[in-house]
Each structure stands twice: as structure tokens, then as C-alpha cells.
Amino acid sequence: MDWKSSPHLQTFKLFALFVAVCLASFYLISSVLLPVLISITLYALFEPATLYLVRHKVNHSLSILIVLLFLVLTSLIAVGFALPALFDQVAVLQSKLPQIAQQLERFLTHYGEVISAEIGTDLDVSELTVTALTQFSSLGQSILINATNRVLDIVIIFILVPFLTYYLLKDFQRVRNNLMNWLPNSSFELGWVIYHNVTAQLKAYTRGVMLQSLIMAAVCAAGFTLIGLDIPLLLGCITGILNLVPYIGPIISMLIAALVGAAMTPFDPTLIYLGALVIVVAQIVDNVVVIPAVIANAVNLHPVQVILGIIIFGSLFGTLGVILAIPGIAAGKIVYNNLFADIQNASLKTGA
């Protein structure tokens, strides 16, 4: 078979076009990408609640309003009660960053000397670690300062998200149908099959992963409180959010917990191990109970695909890319496989 007419090459061309369209769309809405993504996530989370009310004879618009009212009230309660406590803990963490850096420096210098002695070279690990730590410390502080200073962004999100979520819940299906009508007859059914498969998987993934993060945050916050670690609520939330990034996220959260433990006065090394142990226990709970029950086969990706995807998406789109890596690859895989199946079927018929 001529390589130019190979189904793989044709699929790749179409898939590249699809990716280019997606990237262009992301670029166009880049200024409001975060509120849009939050709204889409909320749409995926709250659509079943809206449909539940519709099934119980509540008018569709009223169902959406009830669900959104619940969302706004929950947010207000969070702002009123949880956020001040969380901000206090952010301030505590901010004040502890120099101590954390010092502890880390001491730790790395010690082990650097041990490694230097073992391999028999005169490695100046301490200088390297000091440079790295100065950068880490200033980066950490700037992240925290930025996070607390970006009040305007947060206000915009708080205003925009309920509006977008309302219209998504109300009109998404109609708008989607109108857009899908632009497909030519020859690709109409294929387009819908791909849409059906992608959305089914992404909805299951979004709902599963949100619940998983919530469970992880609760388990870790409770664990950190039990062992007497500082800022347990904030650490629990960070662990829950970092859990969105498989493999790498739990390691980072383990490091953060260990560092917070190391910065506590008086210095108690057992807290470092206990902090890490809490995350290990939470990971066991996650892998044995939560993942099989909640996420199951929502996305069926090989660990290598996941790691490579996180690295590539992360380097291209930053933090948001790291979070979007798994759903992005899962969706891309479905689109590619469906396109390939269709092109292969067509080429088999042409060949026959």
C-alpha cells in the first residue's frame, strides 16, 4: 500500500487538524480560560442534580436556579468560614518558608557531604543547595503573595462562573446540536460517536476525580490534625489539589508535609515521617477503595502515557496543563482511535 494513502497517515493529518483547532480555540479564550474550565467542571458535576430535579417534575430553569443557589450558598459559607481559616494558614506557611528552607538546606548539606564522601569527590553540594533554596524560597513566597493578591481575578471568577454554569446547564445541548449540524453528512454520525465517547469518559473522569480529591483532602486533613502537624486544613487542601496530578502530585504533597513538619519548633523528626505516612495511608485508601469504586475505568491510560503527557502538557501550558493532561490525552486517544477506525474501514472498502 502507498504510504501516502496509509490510514495511519490520513488519521494523523486529521488528528493534527483537530488538535490545531482545539489549540486555536484555547488561545482565543485564553483570557477567560480558567472561569470557562471551572464552569465546564461545575456543569459536569451539577448536571445530574439538575436532571434529578427535572425527573421530579421541577421545571428545567427552576432546577438550574435551585442547583446554582446551592452552589452560591456553599461558596458563601466557604468564603465566610473556611477561607479565613485557610488564609490564616497560608500566612503561617508564608512565615515558615524561611525555616522550611533552612531545614531543607541542613538536610541536603548533610546528605551531600555523605554522598561526596561515598563517591570520593569534592562535591560542593551546599553551594548548589543554597542557590536552589534561595530560588525555591523566593518562588514559594511569590506564589503565595500572588495567590493572595489576585483578589480581582478571584472576584471575576466568582461573578463569571455562576453565569457561565447557568447558561451551560440551560443551553449547552442546544448550542452543541447547532454546532454539530455544521458537520457534513459523511462525518455526521462519526462526529456524534466521537462526541458521545469523549464526553462519557470526561464526565466520568471529572466527577470521579473531584470526589477523589475531596476524599483525599479530608483524609489527609484529618491525619495531619491527628499527628499534630501545623496548618492541617491547608495541607489537606493542597494534597487534595495535588492529587489531580497522578504519581507526581502525591510525592510533592509528601515533600510539602515533611517540610512543614521539619519547620515546626521544637524540631521533631518523627513528624516528618508521620506526615509522609499520612499521605502514604491516604494513597493506600485511594488505590484500594476510592479508585476502584469511584474512578474505575473512567480513563484507561498506560502509566507511561500519563507521565509523558503530564510533562509535555505541563511544559506547554503550565499548571493548568498538568491538571488537563489526563483528560486531554484520554480525549485525544478516543478521537484518534475513532478516526483511525473510520478511515481504515473506508480504505478497506476502497481496496476491496
Add this chain to the structure above:
Amino acid sequence: MSNIFWSNIFRSGDSELRTIARLWQQTPLFKNIPERQTELLCGKMHRRRFKPGETVFSFGDQGAGAILVLEGSVRVMVNTTELALLEPGDFFGEIALAAAERRTADATAVSAAQLVYFLKQDLEEWIERQPRLGARFLMNLSATLAERLYRANDLIAQQ
């Protein structure tokens, strides 16, 4: 004549919607489904126009749903054997509503045709809103598929 600039080009006219609902109601799939619900569901279905000779779907394509002939006619064939010539009010491709299977025949528009797609996506979204009626519809779908199976078995037995 409707003005394409001012009118909503995506919305089916009320009378056309009623025609689509009436045609679906005459099929075994919508047996005992209230007229009002059928109309609401038809409002979400997708109309497509096909030129004479244009392929509706081919053997092995991925099917997304059942198709109703609204205007024109469609020929359904396997290899060179004609299975059916479908006229307005006939429907085909309903297997795709039940299973993610590939199309088992070729379908081609014989004359300029207007077809109405009732997609699996539409069915699932409707079931989420109307589970009782959805269950009734699925029973009708099962009965229709069983009927087709009996007929296919009969044909094989006769050969």
C-alpha cells in the same frame, strides 16, 4: 417565504415538528409514548438533507442512531442484494440505539431525501429526564430488534 436572516435557521417549523413526531409515533419504537413527549424529543432530533445517490452510511461505519425517512427514499443494500427501499415514515439503523456496533448494510439516498436522526446521545439524555418513558421506549426497541431477528431467521430458514 421565511427570511433566512431574521429567522432561526436551526429551528424546525412547528408543523414540520408535528409531522416528524407523527411519523415516529406510527413506528413501533414510539408505541405508548405520549404525543407531547414525542414532540419534545423530536425537537432535539437532527434533520439532514441528502442528494440523489449520496451515501447515508456504508457497511462497517460507526452508527450513532436510528434514522427516519422524512422525504424521498433510501435504498438499503448488503453487497449487491437490496434489503429494502424505504419511503417517508420508514426508519432504519435502530441497532445503533442499542449497541455501539458498526452499520451492517449500505444505505443510499435514491432521490433527494430528508432524514431525521434520532441519536443514541439524544436517547440517553431523554432517559435521564424521563426514565419511565425511557424504559418503555427501550422495551419497544427490544421488541423491534427481536422482530427483525425473527424475520432474519425466517429468511435464512427459507433459503
